[in-house]
Amino acid sequence: MTGKKKQTDITPAHPLDDLIRTDRIPHIWCPGCGIGTAFSACLSAIKRSCENLNNVSMVSGIGCSGRAAGYIKLDSFHTTHGRAIPFATGLKLAKPDMNVIVFSGDGDLFAIGGNHFIHAARRNMDLTVICVNNLNYGMTGGQAAATTPHKAKTTTSISGNPEDPFNLPLLAYAAGATYVARWTILHTRDLTESISEALSRKGFSFIEVLAPCPINYGRRNKEKSLDSLKLYQEKSIIKNGADPASVDLDFQNGIVLGTFVNRDKPTFYEKYKMINGLD
Amino acid sequence: MSKAVLTGTHYMTGDEACAEGALAAGCRFFGGYPITPATEVAEHMSERLPGVGGVFIQMEDEIAAIGSVLGASWGGVKSMTATSGPGFSLMMENLGLGLVTETPCVIVNVQRGGPSTGLPTQGAQADMMQARWGSHGDYEIIALAPSSPQEIFHLTITAFNLSETYRLPVLIMTDEIVGHMSEKVTIPDEKTIVTVNRKAPKGRKDRFKLYQPGEDGVAPMPAAGDGYNVHVTGLTHDERGYPVMTVDAQREMMNRITGKIHKNLSHILLNERFMLDDADYVIVSYGVSSRTSYAAVEELRAMGIRAGLFRLITVWPFPGNAVKELAERVKGFVTVEINLGQIHLEVERHVAGKTAVKLVGHTGGTIIPPEDVVAAVKDISGKGV
Ligand code: SF4
Numbered sequence: 001m002t003g004k005k006k007q008t009d010i011t012p013a014h015p016l017d018d019l020i021r022t023d024r025i026p027h028i029w030c031p032g033c034g035i036g037t038a039f040s041a042c043l044s045a046i047k048r049s050c051e052n053l054n055n056v057s058m059v060s061g062i063g064c065s066g067r068a069a070g071y072i073k074l075d076s077f078h079t080t081h082g083r084a085i086p087f088a089t090g091l092k093l094a095k096p097d098m099n100v101i102v103f104s105g106d107g108d109l110f111a112i113g114g115n116h117f118i119h120a121a122r123r124n125m126d127l128t129v130i131c132v133n134n135l136n137y138g139m140t141g142g143q144a145a146a147t148t149p150h151k152a153k154t155t156t157s158i159s160g161n162p163e164d165p166f167n168l169p170l171l172a173y174a175a176g177a178t179y180v181a182r183w184t185i186l187h188t189r190d191l192t193e194s195i196s197e198a199l200s201r202k203g204f205s206f207i208e209v210l211a212p213c214p215i216n217y218g219r220r221n222k223e224k225s226l227d228s229l230k231l232y233q234e235k236s237i238i239k240n241g242a243d244p245a246s247v248d249l250d251f252q253n254g255i256v257l258g259t260f261v262n263r264d265k266p267t268f269y270e271k272y273k274m275i276n277g278l279d
Numbered sequence: 280m281s282k283a284v285l286t287g288t289h290y291m292t293g294d295e296a297c298a299e300g301a302l303a304a305g306c307r308f309f310g311g312y313p314i315t316p317a318t319e320v321a322e323h324m325s326e327r328l329p330g331v332g333g334v335f336i337q338m339e340d341e342i343a344a345i346g347s348v349l350g351a352s353w354g355g356v357k358s359m360t361a362t363s364g365p366g367f368s369l370m371m372e373n374l375g376l377g378l379v380t381e382t383p384c385v386i387v388n389v390q391r392g393g394p395s396t397g398l399p400t401q402g403a404q405a406d407m408m409q410a411r412w413g414s415h416g417d418y419e420i421i422a423l424a425p426s427s428p429q430e431i432f433h434l435t436i437t438a439f440n441l442s443e444t445y446r447l448p449v450l451i452m453t454d455e456i457v458g459h460m461s462e463k464v465t466i467p468d469e470k471t472i473v474t475v476n477r478k479a480p481k482g483r484k485d486r487f488k489l490y491q492p493g494e495d496g497v498a499p500m501p502a503a504g505d506g507y508n509v510h511v512t513g514l515t516h517d518e519r520g521y522p523v524m525t526v527d528a529q530r531e532m533m534n535r536i537t538g539k540i541h542k543n544l545s546h547i548l549l550n551e552r553f554m555l556d557d558a559d560y561v562i563v564s565y566g567v568s569s570r571t572s573y574a575a576v577e578e579l580r581a582m583g584i585r586a587g588l589f590r591l592i593t594v595w596p597f598p599g600n601a602v603k604e605l606a607e608r609v610k611g612f613v614t615v616e617i618n619l620g621q622i623h624l625e626v627e628r629h630v631a632g633k634t635a636v637k638l639v640g641h642t643g644g645t646i647i648p649p650e651d652v653v654a655a656v657k658d659i660s661g662k663g664v
Pocket of ligand 1: 028029030032033034035064065134138139212213214215216217
């Protein structure tokens with residue numbers, strides 16, 4: 001019996017455990033929620049791309065996705081609703097060599113925080129912004145968001161959403177983002193690679209991650225978590241380099257995924273130093 | 280590199296002196312947004328910061344301005360923003376984040392007439408209660424009220440020192456009149472300027488607790504990147520900084536963020552007593568209004584009425600005990616402020632009916648003339664108007 005351990009003696013260690021505040025587990029995310037998958041893709045990408053973990057931080061806003069900052073074992077900041085990007089901007093400018101990740105939801109980043117998003121993109125602030133898009137406000141019980149599809153049902157649009165949603169990659173591109181990609185949580189390998197690429201490059205990078213919110217959005221739109229994944233599988237079309245203007249989310253005819261924009265432009269801080277004749 | 284401390288005698292506006300005070304205090308990040316009458320603080324910082332190795336950024340609004348200031352502070356850099364009424368209103372939510380996450384920074388409000396767009400180019404002191412209670416929830420805050428460009432230079436350094444010592448946002452509540460007036464400002468030798476930096480943590484990084492206070496009630500604060508893996512949240516949190524949604528955690532956190540101020544009042548409360556020792560009548564004033572009150576004291580003394588000035592330099596926390604003590608022996612109080620009675624409410628509360636209290640205030644746009652103060656003191660002294 002030498003060297004043989006009983007199954008119960010082994011504490012299984014997850015390869016990402018060192019990046020997680022395990023003392024905060026269990027997390028708050030519902031069964032079937034897509035945020036955890038997006039979060040672990042982000043952690044894997046950090047492991048892959050960042051040598052010095054002390055030099056990586058995460059900033060979140062408010063909402064289900066905003067809780068990510070509370071679970072990552074790095075310097076992490078859970079700020080006010082919509083304001084993760086300004087906070088991250090200040091942090092980045094105080095620590096220009098730090099890899100600053102903004103991880104938040106669609107409601108946080110694109111409704112209440114929309115103004116900050118476009119301005120950070122315009123300035124080419126060197127941030128990696130990951131938006132978990134679950135098409136509604138999950139935390140508050142499933143209200144219509146700036147990303148909710150037209151006619152979709154939410155608690156504030158019980159007869160269907162009268163509004164049209166943003167095309168997030170187009171918005172990011174138009175505002176000046178230098179890297180723009182969209183994946184779903186079913187495409188974890190591509191997603192991880194994409195986040196990893198964003199972390200390794202300079203400039204404003206934006207990655208939209210489609211993820212199910214079965215508890216709130218799914219329930220009201222007859223879409224279980226597995227249905228969402230099936231939809232992602234059946235309707236996804238990977239089109240790297242697609243014109244951002246052509247990638248409106250269309251769950252009936254095709255969800256266009258891929259890296260749409262990857263261009264080089266000097267960052268805010270590079271331009272600041274250049275204009276002021278510094279180093 | 281240019282000099283951060285411009286030792287010498289200058290002729291400058293209050294807004295410029297505020298910016299110079301910030302630089303002398305070690306401020307190296309300014310996140311701003313233009314607004315009259317505070318714009319000159321941002322303009323001056325935008326010109327000066329690059330030369331001293333700092334960063335100026337003009338954000339998209341005041342919410343972003345204060346957000347960037349909080350972020351930069353967690354990056355270990357002394358940070359500031361400056362605004363006026365409407366911008367101050369927009370900053371209120373993130374001010375609360377700064378208070379609850381115990382983030383040092385300085386926020387300047389060059390007050391103008393309100394509410395709403397109000398009188399953008401004319402002074403008032405009508406945001407004083409907003410400074411105390413503008414963000415939701417209970418808290419303690421420090422607010423300083425400079426009365427001249429020279430004083431704003433010094434008090435901006437004090438504001439940074441207090442914010443670094445007690446780990447909280449500190450407000451400078453000045454006004455359009457002080458902000459825009461030009462006067463002599465003497466900037467001392469750099470070596471004589473005392474600056475304070477936040478306490479750095481010691482000991483094992485894995486045992487460090489972000490909000491475990493020391494003797495003085497204040498916890499040391501690392502910067503992002505120092506290897507402490509801090510978690511900072513606006514949710515109610517325990518000493519580790521982890522969210523805990525319980526009555527006990529809320530009480531402990533609230534006791535900490537208010538207790539550190541209560542514990543250190545003797546260091547935080549700054550004021551000036553002018554001819555107060557034998558005074559029968561106390562004028563309570565601050566900022567620009569205290570300047571016109573000196574003249575009133577002198578005029579009243581010349582008439583044989585023993586008046587004195589209790590000038591608040593620290594307005595929040597309010598020096599309630601000092602007012603209570605004075606109320607035991609004097610015959611009356613007159614509060615002088617450019618609003619309809621804000622600090623006056625505090626004076627009344629602490630005098631608690633022991634003696635007469637009267638407000639000299641107006642709706643804003645100009646200073647309070649000394650003769651109005653004289654008339655008010657004469658009125659409560661029974662010597663007629
Ligand atoms: S409410 Fe929706 S988004 Fe929030 S955790 Fe639950 S499933 Fe996820």
